[in-house]
Amino acid sequence: MAIYYDEDAKVFTLQTRHSTYQSGIGKYGYLLHLYYGAKVEGEDMSYLIYKDDRGFSGNPYEAYMEEEQAFLAGVKPDAIRSYSMDTYPQEYSTFGSGDFRSSCLAVRFADGSQTTELRYRSHRIYRGKYALPGLPAMWGDETEWDTLEITLQDPYSGLETVLLYGVLEAYDIITRAACIVNRSTEPVDLERALSMCLEHPDANLDFISFYGRHNMERQLHRCPLRHGKQSVGSVRGTSSHHYNPFIILCEPGANEDYGGCYGMSFVYSGNFLAEIELDQINQTRCVMGIHPEGFCWRLDPEESFTAPEVVLSYSPAGLTALSQNYHQAYRSHLIASRWSRERRPVLINNWEATKFDFNDQKLLAIAREAKDLGIEMLVMDDGWFGNRDYDRRGLGDWFVNEKKFSNGLTALIDSVNELGMKFGIWVEPEMVNEDSELFRKHPDWCLGAPWRKGVYSRGQRVLDLSRTEVRDYLFDAIGAVLDSGNIEYVKWDMNRSLTDVWSAKLTPERQGEAGHRYVLGLYELMERFKQKYPDILFESCSGGGGRFDAGMLYYMPQIWCSDNTDAIDRIRIQYGTSFGYPINAVGAHVSVVPNQQTGRVTPLAARGAVAMAGTFGYELDITQMTDAEKQCVKEQVADFKRYYEVIQYGRYYRLTDPEERKDIAAWSFVSEDQARALIFVVVLHAQANAPALRFKAKGLQPDRIYSVSGLNLQVSGAALMHGGLVLPKKKGDYISFTFEVEAT
Numbered sequence: 001m002a003i004y005y006d007e008d009a010k011v012f013t014l015q016t017r018h019s020t021y022q023s024g025i026g027k028y029g030y031l032l033h034l035y036y037g038a039k040v041e042g043e044d045m046s047y048l049i050y051k052d053d054r055g056f057s058g059n060p061y062e063a064y065m066e067e068e069q070a071f072l073a074g075v076k077p078d079a080i081r082s083y084s085m086d087t088y089p090q091e092y093s094t095f096g097s098g099d100f101r102s103s104c105l106a107v108r109f110a111d112g113s114q115t116t117e118l119r120y121r122s123h124r125i126y127r128g129k130y131a132l133p134g135l136p137a138m139w140g141d142e143t144e145w146d147t148l149e150i151t152l153q154d155p156y157s158g159l160e161t162v163l164l165y166g167v168l169e170a171y172d173i174i175t176r177a178a179c180i181v182n183r184s185t186e187p188v189d190l191e192r193a194l195s196m197c198l199e200h201p202d203a204n205l206d207f208i209s210f211y212g213r214h215n216m217e218r219q220l221h222r223c224p225l226r227h228g229k230q231s232v233g234s235v236r237g238t239s240s241h242h243y244n245p246f247i248i249l250c251e252p253g254a255n256e257d258y259g260g261c262y263g264m265s266f267v268y269s270g271n272f273l274a275e276i277e278l279d280q281i282n283q284t285r286c287v288m289g290i291h292p293e294g295f296c297w298r299l300d301p302e303e304s305f306t307a308p309e310v311v312l313s314y315s316p317a318g319l320t321a322l323s324q325n326y327h328q329a330y331r332s333h334l335i336a337s338r339w340s341r342e343r344r345p346v347l348i349n350n351w352e353a354t355k356f357d358f359n360d361q362k363l364l365a366i367a368r369e370a371k372d373l374g375i376e377m378l379v380m381d382d383g384w385f386g387n388r389d390y391d392r393r394g395l396g397d398w399f400v401n402e403k404k405f406s407n408g409l410t411a412l413i414d415s416v417n418e419l420g421m422k423f424g425i426w427v428e429p430e431m432v433n434e435d436s437e438l439f440r441k442h443p444d445w446c447l448g449a450p451w452r453k454g455v456y457s458r459g460q461r462v463l464d465l466s467r468t469e470v471r472d473y474l475f476d477a478i479g480a481v482l483d484s485g486n487i488e489y490v491k492w493d494m495n496r497s498l499t500d501v502w503s504a505k506l507t508p509e510r511q512g513e514a515g516h517r518y519v520l521g522l523y524e525l526m527e528r529f530k531q532k533y534p535d536i537l538f539e540s541c542s543g544g545g546g547r548f549d550a551g552m553l554y555y556m557p558q559i560w561c562s563d564n565t566d567a568i569d570r571i572r573i574q575y576g577t578s579f580g581y582p583i584n585a586v587g588a589h590v591s592v593v594p595n596q597q598t599g600r601v602t603p604l605a606a607r608g609a610v611a612m613a614g615t616f617g618y619e620l621d622i623t624q625m626t627d628a629e630k631q632c633v634k635e636q637v638a639d640f641k642r643y644y645e646v647i648q649y650g651r652y653y654r655l656t657d658p659e660e661r662k663d664i665a666a667w668s669f670v671s672e673d674q675a676r677a678l679i680f681v682v683v684l685h686a687q688a689n690a691p692a693l694r695f696k697a698k699g700l701q702p703d704r705i706y707s708v709s710g711l712n713l714q715v716s717g718a719a720l721m722h723g724g725l726v727l728p729k730k731k732g733d734y735i736s737f738t739f740e741v742e743a744t
């Protein structure tokens with residue numbers, strides 16, 4: 001059991017291999033946060049709470065009454081005036097009760113009052129992992145997980161909050177979620193219902209977040225905390241290209257191999273807020289959950305609301321170990337698809353090759369060439385349905401455009417299968433174009449009040465996925481296509497932000513629920529597809545990486561990382577992505593040059609090396625390649641298949657930081673038994689009379705001897721890790737190297 005309750009001290013301790021998390025029931029029943037950090041055993045960490053009488057930091061009523069009695073008995077008041085919600089570390093902060101920092105919970109009761117005070121009522125500790133109804137969450141069995149549930153209650157209103165904690169000891173993972181229940185007889189409006197609060201007693205932390213834009217997602221940003229609130233978040237209805245729902249707080253000196261680092265990953269795909277407040281006495285509070293902007297959730301008596309899961313991890317030894325915790329835990333306990341463990345096919349996608357301009361003959365020609373080169377699946381992208389010849393038409397009409405298929409879609413799939421290749425298809429279920437049969441029939445199925453024109457984006461509108469009939473239509477219409485042939489892969493795209501969020505099915509006082517209900521509807525729909533088609537490999541996409549989050553990963557084992565396929569930009573995008581997400585979740589393809597997004601020309605070898613730090617595939621017209629290029633593709637595909645195990649399941653190491661090194665980028669994969677490694681290097685900037693290009697390997701066994709392909713080298717792991725490797729001299733930008741490192 002990784003969870004302990006000390007009855008005398010009233011302290012809960014959660015242990016993982018390298019970390020300890022502790023909270024305690026304080027005086028008057030408040031649940032206080034005591035510690036999260038490197039492992040300590042058998043200690044009560046409540047001594048860390050600093051007690052002081054601070055001006056303008058009020059005290060709960062019971063504390064005041066004690067003070068009054070003590071005062072009458074002649075005790076100095078400042079011995080007791082210290083108990084304040086304004087300064088004490090909380091497990092779940094509430095608005096209105098003297099804690100003026102970022103709150104998790106803000107409520108409006110039927111009488112308009114807004115104060116909530118949560119006090120301990122009961123708790124439960126059990127083996128196994130809690131589940132969250134209708135929401136994605138990490139999973140596993142009784143041998144791996146332990147759960148703690150703490151029930152808190154507002155003594156005045158009866159409002160109840162159950163805090164959920166899951167402990168996955170082996171991977172240093174602690175999950176958190178919260179369930180709020182209205183135990184009163186009147187409706188209650190939740191105006192803020194975040195998932196967790198995490199306190200830190202110091203100011204001395206750096207905040208790492210991942211910002212970006214369409215075509216340039218997840219760029220790492222690091223800065224010291226400043227006094228006040230700082231946040232990242234999304235109010236776009238999706239987790240967004242712009243900020244990722246994964247953040248890190250770390251010691252200022254922390255780097256890949258050194259220092260305490262806290263990761264926080266939100267298992268949710270809609271609006272989110274990650275807010276950090278450095279307060280007046282240099283304490284740090286981080287809260288994470290659904291963004292309160294535009295959110296309001298009505299709870300009728302006995303109704304409950306579940307705030308989605310946050311996955312915490314602590315590494316006492318730097319960022320690499322933190323990332324590896326997430327990689328291993330998400331591969332084994334979040335992604336709920338057999339494809340998380342099984343080998344996935346090398347695919348070719350026709351999007352960048354043809355856009356909407358294709359027919360069955362064009363696709364077959366690509367498939368034939370691809371088959372000869374060892375590629376295993378053809379994916380037919382956007383443009384196969386309705387009157388979809390442009391991006392302004394057809395979305396919603398999930399029936400085949402017969403004009404593009406001389407003998408129908410089934411015949412094309414059969415022909416591709418006869419070649420010995422699998423077949424995959426693209427869909428964008430959540431959207432509709434006004435020029436579609438669906439919209440003409442059901443204009444009211446879109447989000448948005450009918451008396452507004454609303455915002456258009458890529459010429460499309462958003463279907464109201466909170467509505468059962470909309471989901472049923474999508475399930476049946478897309479299901480009919482999936483049933484019409486041997487379709488083994490689905491790319492599920494989503495190409496705009498949500499605006500005009502209003503649902504025809506909700507009453508006015510419940511309109512603040514529409515955004516979250518959309519996400520719940522999406523999850524329900526994906527779950528239905530997953531249940532009915534467990535063998536289909538699903539890839540999530542939102543204009544590339546606009547919904548790259550742990551919520552989507554639960555349903556779909558891979559996510560198209562970015563619409564930017566330029567190898568050099570991708571190095572930075574994939575670098576940022578690797579901090580919180582496993583490599584085999586990263587959709588990455590080789591495309592043509594000049595690159596369609598940047599115009600940059602890079603060698604095919606470099607494009608291959610970069611795409612191999614992901615699911616690997618091609619996105620180009622292979623029929624237009626020269627024989628030499630085809631030969632190169634054939635070798636890349638064969639190499640990737642040889643490398644598969646170590647890339648997809650090995651440990652991933654970032655060997656260079658793009659902010660520090662402008663000359664090369666290097667990364668590596670090391671097998672769990674440390675017998676095999678792959679090191680990839682791309683030269684970013686060739687120079688005349690250049691200094692030697694050196695870098696150091698990681699993750700090897702120091703006393704083991706390794707051979708390094710291409711360098712004619714046999715040296716110890718210690719030599720490769722401390723002395724490093726020197727790149728052979730080669731001229732040209734974007735030259736790449738792949739070193740196969742084998743224990744002898």
Ligand code: DGJ
Pocket residue numbers: 351381382426493495541542543544560562563
């Ligand atoms: C955006 C995706 O990210 C692309 O890969 C492609 O599928 C287009 N949508 C198709 O419309």
